Amino acid sequence: VTLKMDTLLKEAKESIEAAQNYRSELQLRLHGLSQARTQVQGSSCQAREALRRHFLELQAAVTRLLSERLTTLLSEVDTIEAESVKPLDECQSLIEHGVSQADELLREGEAALHCVPGEDKLGTFNKKAMHIQLDSLPEVPALVDVPCVAAQVDNSLLVLLRDQVSRHGSIFSQPPVQIEELQERPGGIMVRWCKSCDSSPQVFHTCQFVHVTRSHHSSSLRWAQEFRHRDPSVYYIYFSNFQVQIFRYSPVLVLNLTTQWCPGTEGYVLSSRRNIALRHDSSQTKCQVLYSKAPTYYCGQTLTFKISAAGQMDRKDSLGVCVDNKKGEESLQRDQAVCVSSNGAVTVNGKEMTNHLPAITTGSSVTFDMEVVNLLPQSDGSGLKLRVTIGSGNREVVFDWLVDQATTDCLFFGCSFVHTGWKVLVF
Structure with missing residues (x-):
């Protein structure tokens, strides 16, 4: 039983x-x-x-x-x-x-x-x-x-309009293009799509402006929409809470949304899109770090610094990432930061490594890639070990970097140059 x-x-x-x-x-x-x-x-x-x-x-x-x-x-x-x-x-x-x-x-x-006789009228x-x-x-x-x-008018225009209007506009149950891939990039997203239905040859496709933010308390992206000047004659794609305007066709597009330098830093001039920084007249300006507008670099992404113009080198020059944006710092060669100097020296938490990269010149590209290795116990809490790969030219430097767990959700990027003439594009 x-x-x-x-x-x-x-x-x-x-x-x-x-x-x-x-x-x-x-x-x-x-x-x-x-x-x-x-x-x-x-x-x-x-x-x-x-x-x-x-x-x-x-x-x-x-x-x-x-x-x-x-x-x-x-x-x-x-x-x-x-x-x-x-x-x-x-x-x-x-x-x-x-x-x-x-x-x-x-x-x-x-x-x-009737005049009087004798008058000569x-x-x-x-x-x-x-x-x-x-x-x-x-x-x-x-x-x-x-x-x-005379005024001559006929109904030819009306006939033409009636014919054109009867064929003007189309309704689709599916969007004309289909999103195939969304890939997170530093400060942006790569969007890959393909045509999903036949559309007019006059229709071109592109992505509309969209503002993207990310939660500091989640490893997944949270999207915030901010659309401007939507044209009713073009198509729109909807997926999740993200909207893309289709206007000019390109199968791959990178939306560079938040990779921007912070404006207002003395000694630097920014482009209109704030993704290019120029070190200008330094005669009256103390060297200081120019940071990103926000902490927009995340593990698993590739961050690239492209040197458009080079000035005189100095050992304090730096390109890299850091966990905070301390004001008044002269270089990223400090604690809680990894960087590359213009002479190719790699510095981790203020200590220079033995391995060097090629010197940075006009046309150089310096890339940063990071991935999480594991968690490590610390006296004041847990830490995180990151595997960092820095590439320049045909050489790479790989090392482990220990940072505080509380600061790894987002990292700042930055640069500093002592002398004028340096121009840096970040993406």
Whole structure:
């Protein structure tokens, strides 16, 4: 009996566990259905809004074009009318002047006929009549010789518009391109995609601007959207909470979103995108470290410093990464930082290594790669050992770097140059 009860109890527990798993799977599927419904309804709302906005703008543009064309045609009518009426007005003025002269001559003639005998008014009248040239009449143009303004319009434009409008715009149940790969990069993301349906040859594809942030308390990325000037005539791709505008086709694109130098550091001038730093006049400026705008370097990524221009070398020069952005430091050759000097020396936590890399010159590229090795116990908590690989030219230096666990979620990158003329691109 006991064995039978144990068997029944075991079967019951197994059934309960199976039911729990079954319920969990069903809940996951419900969540998946909810996401699918959200995608369908959300994309449909955005598609409707894009269509309404586009056609409203199109209507306004067509109305404006028709109004401009009407104004042009009315102006042409006004010009023809003015040019044609001018000679008619001149002829009318001439005829009206002749009528006035004839009226005056008639009054003088009537007065001469009734004058007192002996007055010479008849002779004066006859002389005046001879000078007026009563047998000369102005020529009035025939109706066939003057313009007859007419407006000619037809329905050809309407037919053309009806044909074009009936084929304007397309609706797809799937986006025209499909995201194949998202790969995290230093301060950015590499996006790889391919065409998933036939689209117009006039449609080009590219990625729209998007602002990306990362949580300091999670090893996974958290996306924050900030979209600008969305064009309703182009396509959009949606995946998770990340949106990409398709406008110019390129199968691979790197979104360099947060790899920027921090502005306001004395002694350095930044490009408009803040990814290029130039060490300018140092006569009145103390050498100091230029840090990244934020701690945007993470293990598993490749950070690259590209030297666009080189100045005079100094042993305090440095390119590298660090766990903090201490102000007032003259170099990254300090604790909790790894760096390369312009002469190729590699420094870890302020101590120079035996192995050197080639000296940094114009055109040099210095790369940093890091991966987590393991956790190590420390008196004040756990530490983390990172495997660091620094490459320059055709040489590499590999070493282990111990940092505090609390600071490894994100690292700053930085540079410092004593002399002017150094220009560094970071990506």
